[in-house]
Amino acid sequence: MxxxxxxxxxxxxxxxxxxxxxxxxxxxxxxxxxxxxxxxxxxxxxxxxxxxxxxxxxxxxxxxxxxxxxxxxxxxxxxxxxxxxxxxxxxxxxxxxxxxxxxxxxxxxxxxxxxxxxxxxxxxxxxxxxxxxxxxxxxxxxxxxxxxxxxxxxxxxxxxxxxxxxxxxxxxxxxxxxxxxxxxxxxxxxxxxxxxxxxxITKPKIDILSILLSSIGFGGVVFGFSKSGEGGEGWTSPVVLLPVIIGLIALILFSMRQLKMKQPMLNLRVFKYPMFVIGVVMIFLCMMTILSTMLILPLFLQKGLALSALTAGLVLLPGGIINGLLSPIMGSLFDKFGPKWLVIPGLAIVVAVLFFLSGITTTSAIVLIIVLHCCLMIGISMIMMPAQTNGLNQLPLELYPDGTAIMSTLQQVAGAIGTAIAVSILSKGMESYLSQSSMPESVNEMANAMVFGSQHSFFFAMIVSVIGLFLAFFIRRVHVKKGAAQAPMH
Structure with a gap:
């Protein structure tokens, strides 16, 4: 080839x-x-x-x-x-x-x-x-x-x-x-x-202050949210709030500096391209949903349904395989039909699955969990690559490195935020359930508490997906002329 x-x-x-x-x-x-x-x-x-x-x-x-x-x-x-x-x-x-x-x-x-x-x-x-x-x-x-x-x-x-x-x-x-x-x-x-x-290779000038502000900004936000997800720290804790606030201030200063530089470290002019912006937001919301769900679901299987690590892995295997196998097919469908007819139905499936997952209990059949997880993975395969590829397609050649860097960075930030919020909701839900229980130490009540917390976490993921579904209606296909750089769409 x-x-x-x-x-x-x-x-x-x-x-x-x-x-x-x-x-x-x-x-x-x-x-x-x-x-x-x-x-x-x-x-x-x-x-x-x-x-x-x-x-x-x-x-x-x-x-x-x-x-x-x-x-x-x-x-x-x-x-x-x-x-x-x-x-x-x-x-x-x-x-x-x-x-x-x-x-x-x-x-x-x-x-x-x-x-x-x-x-x-x-x-x-x-x-x-x-x-x-x-x-x-x-x-x-x-x-x-x-x-x-x-x-x-x-x-x-x-x-x-x-x-x-x-x-x-x-x-x-x-x-x-x-x-x-x-x-x-x-x-x-x-x-x-x-x-x-x-x-x-263009050998851009290395700006130490930009690297410093970027590191403090993204590092502070990821660290703060990750600490909140550890369970011991609440959202009002200085260990959580201080890094996030410092990180956000550093990111504002970083953005202002990049827009004034002739050769910025990260060219934020990529955000002039509307389909790239929608692609970035879609990927951000999707990563929050995926990583929060994929963290909570194994915990629910092991602590709520009392499955072993191996059995939990086997339960999640079919969905993962289906998602992997569908990715190239969805990529080919994107090339033929564009993003809208994949992304909108995909998000609708994800919202429906998370709605059902928010109602699971200790008596829910394992087969049901497998089917729901498979449907979730089908929906995700319809969203991720089409939204990402459509957004990057709109950028001109010289902005490819900046576009891929921004998308990759925000995926990590979305992962940290999504998992942190999901774990925090899970922990608060468990605490709330056990505080009203007459036998909080019993195995059955611990399992019920895990289910109660998981239901709330899945509901949070569903709300994020609903926001994504609303935004998906604004996505439009980027038509690329062969060998030509893209101009901004208005």
Whole structure:
């Protein structure tokens, strides 16, 4: 497979070997997503083995999101400063180092360092992956290409909990990382042999103040919301409010600075393109819904229905597989029909599923949960890639790195906010239920409290989805002229 592009630098060849590039990106992306969700299912075991509390264990997720929140905004600058090969190799080296350190980790502190190393690798890889696809594929084929990426990104989290459950039954948690390591090494070798430099290097001036404001801004917001989700901190706690307020002030100053600079670190002029704005908002709301639901549902299965980690993973497996398999199909349908006829029905399905999930009880059949989860994943596959691809299609070539950086950053921020609010609602719901119970220590009452809290969390996710459904009616297809940069739509 190869394709011609008018988007590379004039001095470089315009023929890209698409298949080898895609294999290198997909293999590394799959393992990155797999190790993240696989570790989540092992948190209960880690708390017992490493003798840590739930709040401490939460830092394995918080540190990961915090690192992404700080580094991903800088990726637009990195994409214009270093070659595709350099960034890909650096990403894989960080991921391999993180995986190896985690596999050997004797203590929680070492495991936390490993997670940060893995997050650096992921922060470099995600924007690189989307930016590369925008360049090597013509606009009329991007939907299908994004769909293939979606297959990998969604299939890995789907099989992660199931494989982790099998590993934990027979081996130690270290083997979650030992299994991933050879695939990352293979991906690195494949990338070194076949990865091409596809992006144009402009070497923009590095503005230290912009990097500092961005790091404090996105880092503060992610940290504050993550702390609120740990359960021990309330929304009015200074530990939560102070980082969020400081983060928001820093982001306002960062935005003002970027708009005044001739060569901004992150070009906020992408927000002049209305379909990009709608795409960003849709992805933000969708990520809040997905990550909050995918955090609460396993907890409900294990603590509400008393299922084992392996059984919970198996319950969630069919939906994840369906989502992965549908992503390329939805990408092809997007190329033919545009986003509206996928996004609106997709959100309608998500709203309906979350409405039913907000009414689940301890007597709900496992088959019902599987069916609802499968329907949820079908709806999500109809929303994510079409909304994202349509938004990025409207941007001119020179704004691709900024567009992918902004979308990737806001996905991480949305994930932190969504999970934090969901966990906070879950905790408050459980506390409210148990405070009125005559036997709050009994197993049955604890399960009922988990169900009560989960119902409220799913209702919150439904409200977010309803807002998304309203906005979906404003989405319009971006028609891309072959080889031409886009002009703003009015």
């Amino acid at each position: 190869s394709t011609m592009s008018q988007t590379s630098a004039p001095s470089e060849p315009t023929t890209f070997k698409v298949l080898p590039i895609m294999i290198a990106l997909l293999l590394s992306g799959f393992i990155g997503m797999f190790s993240e969700t696989a570790l989540n299912i092992a948190l209960n075991d880690l708390m017992q083995i490493l003798h840590i509390t739930t709040a401490t264990a939460q830092w394995l997720t918080t540190a990961f999101l915090l690192t992404l929140g700080i580094l991903v905004p800088v990726s637009g600058l990195l994409l214009q400063t270093f070659t595709t090969r350099q960034l890909f190799v650096a990403s894989l080296l960080f991921s391999i180092a993180g995986c190896l350190v985690a596999a050997l980790a004797p203590t929680f502190s070492v495991l936390l360092i490993a997670r940060i190393l893995q997050a650096v690798g992921t922060a470099l890889l995600l924007p690189l992956m989307f930016n590369t696809i925008l360049i090597i594929f013509p606009a009329e084929k991007r939907g299908a290409a994004m769909g293939i990426i979606g297959l990998v990104i969604m299939f890995a989290p789907a099989v992660g909990p199931t494989i982790a459950g099998l590993v934990l039954q027979n081996l130690s948690w270290h083997w979650i990382f030992w299994i991933s390591l050879p695939f990352l090494v293979l991906s690195l070798i494949f990338g070194i042999l076949f990865m091409q430099n596809v992006s144009k």
